[in-house]
Amino acid sequence: MNRRLPADIAEQADRIAEFARLESLDFYPTVFEQMTSEEMSQVAAYGGFPQRYPHWRFGMEYERLRKQHRYGLGRIYEMVINNNPCYAYLLVDNMMVDHKTVIAHVYAHCDFFKNNYWFSKTNRRMIDEMANHATRIRRYMDRHGVERVERLIDTYLSLENLIDPHSAFMLRERPRGEVRRRAREEDERRPATRYPAKTYMDRYINPPEQMAREQEEDRKKEEKAKDAFPPTPMRDVLGFLLEHAPLEDWEADILAIIREEAYYFAPQGQTKIMNEGWASYWHSTLMTRYILTAEELVDYCEHHSGTLATYPGRLNPYKLGIELLRDIENRWNTGRFGPAYDACDDMAVRRLWGKDKAPKHRVVGRGSPGREKIFEVRALYNDVTFLDEFLTPEFVDDQKLYQYRHDPATGRMVVVTRDFEKIKQQLLFMLTNHAQPYIYVVDGNYRNRGELYLAHKHTGADLDVKYAVETLKELHRIWKRPVHLNARIDDDPILFTFDGEQSSQQHIDDSLDHPRAKF
Amino acid sequence: MILQINHDHQRFRKIVKGKIRDDLRKFLTRGELLGREGHKYISIPVRGIDTPHFRYGDNNDSGVGKGDAKAGDALGDGDGMGPGGEQEGRHLMEVEVSLDELAEILGEELKLPRIRPKGKHRITAERDRYVGIRQSGPESLRHFKRSFRRALRRQMMSGLYNPDAPRIIFERRDKIYRSWKTVLSPQSNAVIIYMMDVSGSMGDEQKELVRLEAFWIDAWLRKNYQGIESRYIVHDVRAAEVDRETFFRIREDGGTRISSAFRLARELIDKTYTASEWNIYLFHFSDGDNSSESDSRECCALLRQHLLPGLNLFGYCQVASAYGSGNFFNVVTEQLSSQEAVIATRVNTKDDIYDSIKKFFAAGR
Structure with a gap:
């Protein structure tokens, strides 16, 4: 269908933009298009974009959204893409008052995209980029077969959450030379543990042979750490795989695509509450202060309270x-x-x-x-x-x-407490890292056999064992050498391993080799 | 209009139906297929594929909610903003669907096997279903709630509404009517005979499983095949025919003699349902703990000589039981394996029910 906005809605959009600017909102130029609910379901399944690479998971999402719409369980009111210009979609069969609300809401989202620090590193030409990704993946599918490419994408998607949302803000990896130099300097500066002591007591408090031994131990440790790979544990597992996994060029290119898209979406996950809160705050402010007409009031109130x-x-x-x-x-x-x-x-x-x-x-x-x-x-x-x-x-x-x-006894959810600290802790836990576990690459050359050693940083909740075992199998498809995961399950450190043929789990103690880097 | 996503959607459907990408089958999610019996609405999950990824496990079932509940109060299942975050893990969304719709979903993958046109008069039947609304229609089909809402809105907007003396007057343009669609559905003469073991060795859990499975078979068949007759038999050492309600509710005790039920079924068939006129489906649910070997042998003989020749399908579904040998399953599979019309399944947990039903009714068999 024709997606151009009818003149009356376009006029409203301009009007609302002026009010928004008056209230100091600062947004990219915003292009509104209108769509049928079917199209909207498609675009929503594509994460807001008109074009994505072919993959069944978009079809799955589409089915869910369509069913949701069909059974009246919810409809998608607004959809906006973080891009310059911003693109936003309006549902064609909405009432004018809905259009107005959505437009006001969208301007606030755009303002948030443009000005929130966490979005500052995102690609503002993502629509084009997504289309490029789609073309590239289609080309690979033509060349290598749909099934093969799709299977590979599935594997990558299993690891999609293993990124480091902060990594855009930090220097990715120090050149190895520099790491060594710094380590050496530190070594020279710090001669083992020396306790403060008066001169005449020094050789009792800091016995020279003890000092020498400690220094030797430290030196050995440093020596070992020098060969650590990566030099420090890193959370950007996808990035590590991209650099070091034995992948064909086209396989690596697809991994780069998946990773880039994961990083693009990360800030939206990090700011869900703020972003939606901000947009709701502004549609409410703009609508009630400037825009609403008397006959629209009831419908506006119904829909506003519906969203909240x-x-x-x-x-x-x-x-x-x-x-x-x-x-x-x-x-x-x-x-x-x-x-x-x-x-x-x-x-x-x-x-x-x-x-x-x-x-x-x-x-x-x-x-x-x-x-x-x-x-x-x-x-x-x-x-x-x-x-x-x-x-x-x-x-x-x-x-x-x-x-x-x-509550395991009744199998139901039970209210535990209204204590402020507990609630806050729970909220923060749910939001930290987008409720995804922290997984680090600790050693890319474990036991000096090119095996991959990951570790889960335990922050209160255990990993799902069944999922972890399956995920390791997926990881092995990329790494092609045995893969390990160190995770604490029921307060017991366990090393999960998949060697290409079978999965195993063993209790971690001193009999097992340690990874090079300390975790 | 052809949407680009249709391609992805088709591919997803094919994976769900097991036509392509077998490796993904094991990640199919379907969760709870079974709703509450006796209510009109039940909730079913939307099919999804949950590819593995590192995620938190079970000791993480907590969250923050909002409302008036006191500490210790239970919430509805699955409420709250769970630790799954906003984007992930929502593939399994519960949708309230009517029984009809659920049967439709089941029907995508299932078919009554080997059904043949039998009898005289029934090929297709017309049925009207009220599925939509329209602006005009007979008064008897007026959708009162919708019309009322429109009238109320109109009056509020034009300032005619007085909250102290609310009086809503419909105008022509407020009125909304139900509209219908005529559905053609094929009909054949078919009868389903359910037999259930209600002996003492069947614990409450086993009976529950059996009831759920029978309930779903029944629901699905009734939806998809008009004019199907159902008969229900329960047995311990003696068999008796009961009505549908009783079948799904009855609690009994006693020993087990499976042949008693088969004998009753045979009588029933001989008396009312001649094989030339009827498609006959026989289902038996039990924990497989028959009282004696000789009775099992007798069952097989009954089946082979009298029942099977006229049957479209004999489905045997065995639930796992704490007591007893469960030997009847082996008897059925060994003795009757050559018979095409015999299908035996085992159900140990609720999760198996769906597979069992699928095995009975796999489309295109």
């Missing part, structure tokens, strides 16, 4: 985001921040904080300190730092948050 609805026992990122942003705005407008406020643990005092000092004609909205604060928040934070810094006991109380847990 929280069912008992459920947490809606839109809702959490918008409420927390409003809470921050309110706190900064009423002076509820700073060391004195943070240190205060009298709930009664905190509740009334700022009430007495509130100036008569306080500025709210545009130009207020609270508004400035949330603009700063949207530029610098991601979900983890956002909640870590701004979640307060009052907020948790007001929002009626609780922690729940699976």
Whole structure:
């Protein structure tokens, strides 16, 4: 169908853009297109893009979305791509008031994409890039066969989450020469452990033979670490495989594609709550302040509350985001921040904080300190730092948050506590690393036999053993030598191994070889 | 319009149906296929393929929710923003589907095997199903809720609505009517006879499994084949015919003599369902713990000589039991393996039910 926007909607889009700029939103030029729900399901299955490489998982997603639509379980209201210009899609059979809401919502998303630090390294020409990826993979499919390429993509997708979202912000890998030089310098600077002692006591407190022995040991350790590969454990497993796995050129190229796309999507996972909260905050502000007409009010309210609805026992990122942003705005407008406020643990005092000092004609909205604060928040934070810094006991109380847990006895989810610390900890755990386990490449030449040694950094939850075993098999398809995973299961360090024929698990003790690098 | 994604979708469907990429079969997710019996709605998962990746395991089942619940209160299953994050692991979404729709989904992969046109009058039947809405229609089909909502909205928008004295008056343009589609469905004369072992060796768990399996076979058949007759037999040492309700509810005790049920089935068939007129399907559910070897032998003889010649299918489904030998499964498979119309399956857990039904009704057999 013709995706060009009808004149009346285009006019509204321009109007809303002006209001958004007036409120200091700063976004890329935004192109709106309209689509049928079928097309929308396709685009949504493609992660928002008009073109992706052929793969069944998009078909799976499409089926899910279509069923969801068919059974009236939910429809996709908005879809926006982080790109310059931003692309956004409107559902063709929506009412005008929905279009307006979506447009306002989208401008805020674009503003977030453009200004949030975590998005600063993403490719802003991703639409073109995705189309290029599709072409390249199609070409490989023509040359090497659909099944073979698809199988390879499946394997890569099993490892897709093994990236390091922070890696765009750091120097990828120090040249090996430099590592050695630094190690040597350190070595010379630090002659083993020397305890402070008066001169006449020195040879008793720091006996020379002991010093010599320690120095020797240290030197040996350093010697060993010099050959460590990678020099320090690294989280970007995909990057490591790309560099070092024995892959054909075309295989490596596909891996590079999968990895690039994973990195492109990572910031969206890192900022889900903030991004949606920010967009909801602004569609609400813009709609109620500037745009709504009287006859649209009821429909707007219905749809707005629909997006923010929280069912008992459920947490809606839109809702959490918008409420927390409003809470921050309110706190900064009423002076509820700073060391004195943070240190205060009298709930009664905190509740009334700022009430007495509130100036008569306080500025709210545009130009207020609270508004400035949330603009700063949207530029610098991601979900983890956002909640870590701004979640307060009052907020948790007001929002009626609780922690729940699976109760093995009844097999049901049971509310455990409303304790602030516990809830915060739980939220942060769920958001950290996008709820994916931390997996590191520790040694790419384990036992000096070219075997790959990964390790799971245990942060409170065990890995799923069944999945881990299968994933190792996939990993072996790429590495083509035995692969190992060090993971703690039930407080017991286990080494999972797949050697190409069979999987094994063994308890890790001193009888096993250690990887070169310390983990 | 042809969408680019159709290609991917087709490929996904083919994988689900097992036509291509066998290596992915083991990652197919289907979760709980079984809903609550007796309610109209049940929830079924959407099919998905869950390729392996490193993820957290079971000791991680906790999250944060929002609401009025007190500590210790139970939540509905699967509520909350789980540790799965936002993007991953949502392939398995529960969808509320009516029984009809579920049977339809099952039907994509299943067929009543070897059904033949028999009898005189039934080839196709027409049926009206109310599937949509339209702007005009007879008053008797007016969709009251939708019409009311439109009228309410119109009145609110035009300021006619008074919340203190709410009075909603429909206008012509508010009214919405149900519309229907005529569905043609093939009909054949068919009868399904279910036999269930309700003896003491069948524990509650076993009976539950049997009931679920029989329930699903029944649901699926009723949806896909109009005019199917169902008869239900329960037995311990004696057999008795019961109605559908009783069949799914009854609790009994006692020993096991399987031949009793077969004998009753034979009587039933002889009396009412002649093989030339009817497609006959016989299902037997048991834990396979028959009282004696001789009775098992008698069962086989009964089957071979009297029942099987006229049957389209004899399906034997055995549930794992804590007691007893479960020997009848071996008897059936060994003695009757040459018979094409005999299919035996084992069901140990709920997960096996789907496979068992598929084995019975695999399409194109």
